[in-house]
Amino acid sequence: MKKSNRKLPRAALSLMLVMGLILPSPGWLAPVHVKAANNDNPPFKIDLTGIFVTPATGSNSSVIGGNIVQVTPNTTNQKGGIWSTEANKMDLTKDFKASMYIYFGDRGANAADGMAFVMHNDSRGTNAISPHSGSGLGVYAGQTHGSSKTDGIQKSFAVEFDTFINNNVNDGYFDTNTTKGAHVAWSYPGQAETYIDYYTSFQHRRTMKHNNIDGPNNGAQYPGNLSNDTWRKFTINWNATTSTLTYQLEGLSSVSIPINVQDIFGADQVYWGFTGSTGSRYQNNRVAFEEVPGLVNAEVKETITRKDGVVVDNGALANNGEELTYTINAKYLSGKQDWTDIIVKTVLNDHVSYVPGSMAISSGDGSGELDDSFWTGQSLAASIPNMNTNRNDVTISFKVKVNQVKVNTPVTETVKFEGSNYITNTHPVDYVIQANNVPEVTINEKGPIHLAVGEDYQAKGTWKDSDDSTNTLYYDLNGELLKSEVLDNGGSTEPVDWSYLITSDQLKLGENNLQVIARDGKGAYSVSAKLKIIVESPPAITLTDANREIPVDFGTEYTMSGSWNDLDSNLVDLYYAVDSNTPVKFASNVSNSTNKGEDINYQYSIPADQLSIGMHQVSVYAVDDTGRKSNIEVVNVNVTGKLSFMSVTENVSFENMQIPNKPTYSKRNDDWDILVKDTRGSGSSWRLTATLMEEFSDSQGHFLRDALKFVNEDGIETTMALGAETNVYEMITQDEQNVSINWESDKGILLKIDPFVYIGDYTGKINWNLIDAP
Template identity: 30%
Template sequence: MGIKQGKLKVVMFTIAITFFASISGVSAVTDYPNAIKAAPHGITLNGIFQTGTGSGVSSASKTVNLTPNNVITTDPNAATKSVVTITDDKNQKAAVWSTDGNTFDINKNETASMWVYLGNGYAAAGDGMALVLQNDPKGNAAISTGNGETLGVWADDVTPTTGNIFTGRTSGYNKVDDLVKTSVQNSWALEFDTHTNDSRNANNNFDTNLGGNNHLASGYPADTGTYVRDMEGSLIPLVTNYFYSQKHSGFIDYGKNVSLSNGQWHHVTLKYVSDGSPSMTYSIDDKDPKTNAALPGKTALVSIDKSKFKSNGSIRWGFTGSTGASYETNLVMFEQVPGLVNASATQKVTDTTQKNKDVTNNGLIQSDDSLSFVTDINYSGGKQEWKNINASLKIPNDVTLKSGTITYSGAGTDSETINLTNISNGEITKLLKNNLSSTKYSNAKITLLGTANKETKDTVVHSDESEFTGSNAVVQSNAASFTIGGIRTLTLSGINDITVKAGSGATIAGTVVSSLGGVFPAGTTTAAIKVNDNYSVQADVGTDGKFSVNVPSDQLKLGKNPYTVMATDQFGNQTKSYTANISVGANKPTLTLDDSGKTVNAPYSLSYHVTDDSAKIKMYYQDGSGTPVLMDTFDNPKANELHSGAYKLPDDLSVGKHVITVYAIDSDDNKSDTQTITVMVPGKLGLTTAGTLDFGSTDIPDKATILSRKTDFSVDLETSLPGTWDLSVSATDLTSGSNTIKGAIIYRATAGDNAQVLNQTGLKILSGSSKLTPTKVPWDKDAGVLIKADPSQIHKDAYTAKVSWVLTNTPSK
């Protein structure tokens, strides 16, 4: 709301607001073209509204028609929607009222949907507007006597000062009965308030205690209970100032730092219920102005007292608005006008593969399922038939459409096909060839048939709201959403043999695992269990895939009882059939394993102790998933006698971790609980050589010569110890009984490489990383360790030297 002109105090506030408006750069002149350019879908309003004729009403109110591209037109054949201007400048008061033939019937359920534009003034905006239902005797001339915070409908909280300094003077209305006479009579109003009036003085106090936020609220403008009187003394002696705050019913707080005057179109829906306890539900921002997608919005519900209208049926309705020093461009566009066309559209999605299962609201289907998308468009009455209906059908992703038809029903029947090649941006636009009315076709059923695409994972599919835009009503369907189950493989784990005592029941438990991973939605997956081919039970699978079911003892016989398990999910995917046994008989053996649950190093001997009440007990161990190995057999002539044993694990266990499982099975085929121990085989480090490097006998050469060995030579390495390894070689000098040859022992990797002299320091010749298989390092007779014969040092004799090979390991960090 804003501030009324005419007093010194008011003029001062007007200056402040004008200053802030100049900072924001708001201009109603440039605002109007922007609003028109962004105008959403709507209908034409020819003959629906008339400009109010009340006292002080401005000439701003007007209606313009637009083309589909939002160009203003005077050609009725080109127009597809209309925009109504309420106010667009300072100090205005305006109203538009329904014509006599387009009244609001308070004894019928009514729906109205519209777009409102409240300027782009943000904090500098004022004052808003109101949607009004009224039965004021003034009819089309009904208007509040004031502007600003009245919004053209509420009472005018100001009146000339009365009395004198001798008798006492008052400013404002002392009695609320006098105040309400200045409002629109016999009315209910929904205000869109863009300006806060909380200054605690006349014509600027309606919003006291509301927190200063833009808001929506409703009430009865001519009802005394709508206003609360406040008063305070004046600086002028013997003068009392009276002013009023307004009670706000159905309050929708638009929030701090958020403005209704934000340069955006806001969608508003009103639903009036006449039956029972009459009520009005109103919502704002429940639709996206650019995409038309449904939004949660903000909603309020208020009771409606029909007696306030002093009417038995039809009343006038429309919009009022007023501005003070603050102002904005206030515009309205309609989708549904109360009573003009009563229509609805409902979308339903069914899975015809699954016996016409309704999957509209979060249903579950499988890849390749056949789907039917049916939108029922219904005309249920109104003053006009629904004309020129253009359907904008949203096409869901992940579905391949096959065909489309429209069938008309009512007093007559007709049909037409939909060309599926005309899909653009996920939408099919189709002009229905027939209008809808109560006289011929009251229903149009649009059916799109298609197939769910193959999906590799669960995929949520949205079938968005479709819109049906006629020249006199716009209706939107509901959205649909369903999930296509990804192609998956289900497996079961934990289906094992079970041993129970005679007279006891058995618990079958397991886990369902999906190849796609994830959880199993509650109530969607089951496990079918059959015991002995004559007892069946079904278990619900939890969200973690686990299930459990008890089999009563009277369904089990002594000995083995075969059982099968098969799981099925919500998409019809199944596991294979898993089979195991429930063994009913004597007690199972009681086993104790020393070091059970611990980790030990090889070499290691298992030590175990067992008791049982059967004639014979066999002890087994199993390395991982390998073949079980029989360790021991105990004769057990005395029940529950303790038997102990030990078994040395093989020396040739491979390097690494071995999980050893130990269990006992008695002669009644009862198996003990298993116990495990982890054995670590740390790996080895070692090398072996052929022993002797034989160079044979040779003549002393006449120049320095490299002597080859008589045979090839190799070193075998064991490097399974984790880490990295290095191989080094060193050698002593060649010596005989009386002679020493220095630097004669050399090494080269291959025959063509340069040779290096070996000494006792050692030469690293090879490196590598740990591996489980042995490594053989070979050299032919012209490579590896050789002799460099220098004739100047050699004397005829027999020489020997000691060659040392060293293999070292560096552990992994």
């Protein structure tokens, strides 16, 4: 076996549940202590005082807390054992059984070496132990070729729980024929024939017979990883008539071995117990005992009866609503010790219910009631007095009520008696709870149903009962019973209609919950049919301009206003929509008035970029915090474009010039700034006209007559006569809405100066006009 790192023992945590048992007088009813199973707490353990002892020398074993044997501690190169005392030997002339829990630590694949259950008549008695650790398991002879085959425990039988395979030069070849892994097998450790020395591959080896067979097909059991922090139950049964021992490790099949008592043990009385060992690898080997042969002989029984005293067992039928009496009895027959610290435990099947106040106890000391505090749900845990040949009969009884089941349901009841030195169970009691077909009821509509305030609702549905012709239907609204009525299906197994009118005065504003339940004559209730009915008071909204046509200039906002109210909601969201576009939430989570129903004003300006030229239907509405929607108010917004001057310079001028010797144009200065805005849309035509309203003249009374000219793009000159309107610019609007009136320097409006004019500063007056026409 190779060396490995040592693993420190893990700390164990125990959980204690304290229960008490109260009777009118006896003082033997002590509190019950139940601990959760873990490293230090197997499922069950009895007090080992006076029952088992450990070898005086050569053993590393110890007893923990008086009830757990640590065969080997969690360290290397250990061996140990525990044996029944002289007074507690197994009597092989009588049938007996023993049960215990064994624990192999939590080392997983690093565990070694294991334990063995051993029966023996070695002359060393309770000091018997093999000198060999490791593969010797504290019971076998040595594994070395040629060594003694008789220095193990003599006159013995063993069931080994081997957690390490010895199959190489370092670890020896004891397990050559069990190489599949951790294994369970039996053998005769004291017989020389158990050990086989042989020579192969230039090596001398020793192997041993598993199940007293040499070879790979020896029938050993392979339980997998034993060292996984698990307590496993191990039972032994001895049949004295056939001289057969049957053992079983939890999770494996039972194994039976006929044993020639005289050949193997040489006596009818044998010591029994456990040995174990570690090597360079290790594990924590522990044992706790549940039942020790001959220590306590007792008989326990559970009987279930009807009110008329008829026993319910072996598949008898019990009916819904029936009351049954459970009677639990223990009789002390004989034993080497009194039966002490007894706790009666049972868990009722899920289809019956304990009847409060019905539990009683009787013994040789008298009788009395037991407190219901010993019940936790369906579980009972109550102590009874210590039992012996004087107080040898104790009975606990209580009543249960049978619950409704949908199909015939087999149930099983058992009771466990847990004493400090003996633990046993009653034989199972089996009976069948007879089914009562549960009524069925439905509501036709799935809902939710939405109603307005003041509206009635006619609820309709069906009910069905295949084994009862009459049912009572209960109509419940918001937790209050409106009505119950008895209906008859005439023996039909098909659904039958029901109908019930719920009037508006029975419905509250908001959410209402209707439940309809059917109950048959045996007291079985259907599953509730449920329907949600919502009585709505949705928000109400007004719009100041509702149902009107409102003109709006293109490029400007439209401001809408109005009010809303809601009788039952805390918050609303306000929406508007332009035509069929996606609604826009323009106010979110607006709080309702403290006095719900009061009008709350709103105002919002729809951005100009959402209002193109033309007629638009603008709708506004509210949605409350339950999703209910208000009425919709609508206004028609007529967006129109317009042709207008954005700017016109009040004073414009022409260039100063000397009097020419021939007619010459005076060009415009840079102060001509005429800007036109057209919002009527692309393709709109317009023109600009100019009209000379006053002739150009100076302060001396001189005039420049017919001097104002308009020169078009083709250079054609037109005289702008006094009072005559002249087209000076034409435009078809495209994308740009703002148009600046610009002419080329030698085009547009010019002043033509003749050679014969007088020198002076001349002024005149021009009138500009925009015409919405081609």
